[in-house]
Amino acid sequence: MSLDALRQRLAELTRLDAPVGFEEPVLRYVAEQFKPLCAEVTCDVRGNVYGRLPGRDPNAPLVMITAHADEIGFMVTSVRPDGFLRFTKLGHPTDMVLPGQRVRVLAREPLEGVIGVKPGHILSPEEARRTPPIEELYIDVGASSAEEAASWGIEPGTPAVFVGELTATKDPARVFGKCVDNRAGVLCVLETARRLAADPPRCNVAFVIVVEEEVGLRGAEVAARKVQPNVVLAIDTVPSGGTPDLPPGALPWTIGAGPLLKVRETKGLSTHGPLRALVRETAAAEQIPVQVIVDTAGITDATSAQQASGDVAATVIGLARRYSHSAVELCDLNDVQAIIDLTVATVRNIHDRDQLMRISIRPSGVTPSSPAG
Numbered sequence: 001m002s003l004d005a006l007r008q009r010l011a012e013l014t015r016l017d018a019p020v021g022f023e024e025p026v027l028r029y030v031a032e033q034f035k036p037l038c039a040e041v042t043c044d045v046r047g048n049v050y051g052r053l054p055g056r057d058p059n060a061p062l063v064m065i066t067a068h069a070d071e072i073g074f075m076v077t078s079v080r081p082d083g084f085l086r087f088t089k090l091g092h093p094t095d096m097v098l099p100g101q102r103v104r105v106l107a108r109e110p111l112e113g114v115i116g117v118k119p120g121h122i123l124s125p126e127e128a129r130r131t132p133p134i135e136e137l138y139i140d141v142g143a144s145s146a147e148e149a150a151s152w153g154i155e156p157g158t159p160a161v162f163v164g165e166l167t168a169t170k171d172p173a174r175v176f177g178k179c180v181d182n183r184a185g186v187l188c189v190l191e192t193a194r195r196l197a198a199d200p201p202r203c204n205v206a207f208v209i210v211v212e213e214e215v216g217l218r219g220a221e222v223a224a225r226k227v228q229p230n231v232v233l234a235i236d237t238v239p240s241g242g243t244p245d246l247p248p249g250a251l252p253w254t255i256g257a258g259p260l261l262k263v264r265e266t267k268g269l270s271t272h273g274p275l276r277a278l279v280r281e282t283a284a285a286e287q288i289p290v291q292v293i294v295d296t297a298g299i300t301d302a303t304s305a306q307q308a309s310g311d312v313a314a315t316v317i318g319l320a321r322r323y324s325h326s327a328v329e330l331c332d333l334n335d336v337q338a339i340i341d342l343t344v345a346t347v348r349n350i351h352d353r354d355q356l357m358r359i360s361i362r363p364s365g366v367t368p369s370s371p372a373g
């Protein structure tokens with residue numbers, strides 16, 4: 001797929017508003033996309049969408065390739081008598097970027113709004129430096145009263161999202177906008193599905209778009225229990241370094257330098273050695289640069305999927321992106337393309353369960369099955 005086409009697809013996906021617990025627009029979109037590609041497309045009560053692609057060998061391992069549908073956002077907690085909306089967070093948008101931010105309130109019809117900000121003219125120097133707590137913030141949708149807001153369909157529980165149309169910089173591969181986390185991952189899964197369906201691999205594949213990642217990796221846990229895969233490849237964004245506000249040692253990986261291969265993520269997964277080795281060997285053979293990282297800040301669905309399904313080899317293929325959990329997450333589409341290429345090639349290299357064993361036990365003795373990657 002050309003960079004132009006990738007950018008258009010990502011723009012289309014980021015235009016969908018799907019805050020945690022309200023992921024239906026993305027779920028419907030991916031179900032439609034899976035239909036012509038997969039032998040079976042299903043969903044579960046939680047919302048996870050599954051597309052199954054049988055491989056050429058029914059006895060070959062089952063690989064689950066997953067990305068999350070949801071995005072961070074907000075939820076109305078109450079409407080003031082004067083029509084302003086108090087709200088809480090869905091997931092973890094960064095507090096310091098909230099004042100003055102454009103938002104879309106997803107009432108019966110989407111309503112444009114803004115998170116209010118005090119006039120700079122009257123701020124004391126101390127106030128000007130401070131990040132206001134969310135309890136002090138409010139959304140202004142132009143309503144003059146609670147009754148008017150209610151007549152527009154706004155009530156406690158109405159969700160909202162950042163507004164941030166995908167925008168290309170002068171370098172057309174470098175784009176920014178809302179919910180690059182994780183529509184870029186969804187795009188990688190969809191494009192991987194398209195390519196594998198056109199020429200099925202030996203192993204069997206379940207493409208799974210999951211819900212509720214941003215509030216504790218929940219959908220993937222349910223999905224992994226259901227699919228019972230032998231291998232999990234989770235595709236997600238990872239906060240990156242390489243900006244002037246970070247010391248050189250913080251998040252020592254960057255955009256535009258290839259997919260991220262995590263050895264470990266915080267509070268969770270140690271990725272599976274033989275699987276990691278297989279991904280690295282595949283990348284080397286395909287001449288795809290990878291950045292091998294220890295993520296001390298983030299965690300993904302690979303961790304919950306690994307814990308939930310038990311006897312499974314799991315790893316993360318990550319996309320570096322700047323300005324994590326703001327409305328202007330920036331990534332490099334060359335990395336997106338490389339993740340798709342690497343995922344497709346890795347799946348084609350998975351043939352049998354022996355490849356995934358950490359040691360092999362034979363009558364002659366016990367040996368390492370393959371070097372840890």
Ligand SMILES: [Zn+2]
Binds near residue numbers: 068181213236237
């Ligand atoms: Zn994510």
